[in-house]
Amino acid sequence: RLSRVGDIADLRTIARRRTPRAAFDYVDGAAGAERTHQGNRAAFDDLVLTPAILAGNAEVDLSTTIAGRRSALPVGIAPTGFTRMMQTEGEVAGVRAAEHAGVPFTLSTMGTRSVEDVAAAAPAATKWFQLYLWRDHEASRALIERAWASGFDTLLVTVDTAVAGLRLRDTRNGMTVPPKLTAGTVLDASYRPQWWFDLLTTDPLTFASLSGSTSDLASLINGMFDPTLSIEDLAWIREIWPGKLFVKGVLTADDARRSLDTGADGLIVSNHGGRQLDKAPVTLDALPEVRAAAGDDVEIMFDSGIMTGSDVIAALALGADFALIGRAYLYGLMAAGEAGVRKVLEILEREMRVTMQLMGAADLSELTPEMVRRIER
Numbered sequence: 001r002l003s004r005v006g007d008i009a010d011l012r013t014i015a016r017r018r019t020p021r022a023a024f025d026y027v028d029g030a031a032g033a034e035r036t037h038q039g040n041r042a043a044f045d046d047l048v049l050t051p052a053i054l055a056g057n058a059e060v061d062l063s064t065t066i067a068g069r070r071s072a073l074p075v076g077i078a079p080t081g082f083t084r085m086m087q088t089e090g091e092v093a094g095v096r097a098a099e100h101a102g103v104p105f106t107l108s109t110m111g112t113r114s115v116e117d118v119a120a121a122a123p124a125a126t127k128w129f130q131l132y133l134w135r136d137h138e139a140s141r142a143l144i145e146r147a148w149a150s151g152f153d154t155l156l157v158t159v160d161t162a163v164a165g166l167r168l169r170d171t172r173n174g175m176t177v178p179p180k181l182t183a184g185t186v187l188d189a190s191y192r193p194q195w196w197f198d199l200l201t202t203d204p205l206t207f208a209s210l211s212g213s214t215s216d217l218a219s220l221i222n223g224m225f226d227p228t229l230s231i232e233d234l235a236w237i238r239e240i241w242p243g244k245l246f247v248k249g250v251l252t253a254d255d256a257r258r259s260l261d262t263g264a265d266g267l268i269v270s271n272h273g274g275r276q277l278d279k280a281p282v283t284l285d286a287l288p289e290v291r292a293a294a295g296d297d298v299e300i301m302f303d304s305g306i307m308t309g310s311d312v313i314a315a316l317a318l319g320a321d322f323a324l325i326g327r328a329y330l331y332g333l334m335a336a337g338e339a340g341v342r343k344v345l346e347i348l349e350r351e352m353r354v355t356m357q358l359m360g361a362a363d364l365s366e367l368t369p370e371m372v373r374r375i376e377r
């Protein structure tokens with residue numbers, strides 16, 4: 001069936017059919033009225049890419065270097081929370097698909113596999129770890145020490161989550177972590193027996209960082225994350241983390257400068273996929289400001305809204321060095337486990353290659369802002 005999948009939107013359609021509504025909506029949804037989420041997508045939809053005819057480039061090189069390592073594509077897998085709730089293989093599927101494609105994989109603090117399990121599943125993959133600072137700073141220190149010891153060499157520190165965003169779909173679905181057995185979930189199970197069978201028959205759904213109790217997401221997060229997260233905390237994390245460090249959630253010039261002054265090696269322009277501050281700037285709008293503040297030599301990654309290879313190419317042309325995919329990865333995972341994630345990376349690769357060829361660009365260094373225009377509708 002995957003051979004008939006054309007794009008990531010097709011995988012989303014399959015994912016929606018296969019996954020219980022609360023889990024699908026947790027991925028698909030965003031904060032508040034989802035304005036930022038919609039804006040992220042609209043910004044890409046309203047772009048025009050400049051074609052170049054008679055360019056004579058039969059070959060396209062999509063490889064790049066990021067955080068000190070080669071990546072076969074300018075795209076890596078973003079950190080995602082509660083991943084095994086979407087599909088039981090969870091992060092193991094993600095890291096194996098990333099290893100196969102030669103791109104980095106990021107494990108979230110809120111992941112559902114341990115750093116050791118992810119490292120063992122794909123020893124050759126480039127592995128990054130994402131940090132949410134817990135109220136218990138020493139527990140956070142212990143976690144990143146384990147990540148470093150397991151071969152995770154780059155830390156992505158997420159800074160836009162002092163409190164949980166208002167995810168209204170989760171509230172309306174009565175979503176809990178782990179899922180509770182209710183009349184609604186039992187009914188759902190009759191439509192999607194495979195998902196429930198997988199959940200109940202593979203290793204128990206545990207969360208590295210959670211106690212066994214069932215809770216709604218916001219209470220869970222607000223009880224765990226440090227709401228006083230500050231620039232001093234970033235300085236402390238910088239002091240104790242020996243590898244490369246990227247600050248994730250930068251949308252303004254001021255925050256870009258403060259992060260770099262505090263020792264960050266790079267920045268991630270991200271609005272958390274529209275899942276935190278609704279009406280936060282759309283990432284494609286924020287990118288030029290952050291690039292200008294950071295200068296040309298700082299590595300900048302980009303996320304939020306990427307669904308096609310041409311989205312990646314546009315973000316790179318407008319100043320990013322690398323892109324991360326969260327929802328797109330999870331649509332593939334929910335649709336078909338590891339095979340689905342591989343499919344996502346294959347689709348992006350093909351779309352990027354064709355886009356570059358038709359734009360007359362032979363490698364990523366040839367992409368410039370002049371190749372992308374915004375249209376007012």
Ligand code: HOC
Nearest residue numbers: 081161163164165221275
């Ligand atoms: C404060 C909300 O990054 C998500 C994940 C998991 C953690 C939630 C943090 O749902 O966006």
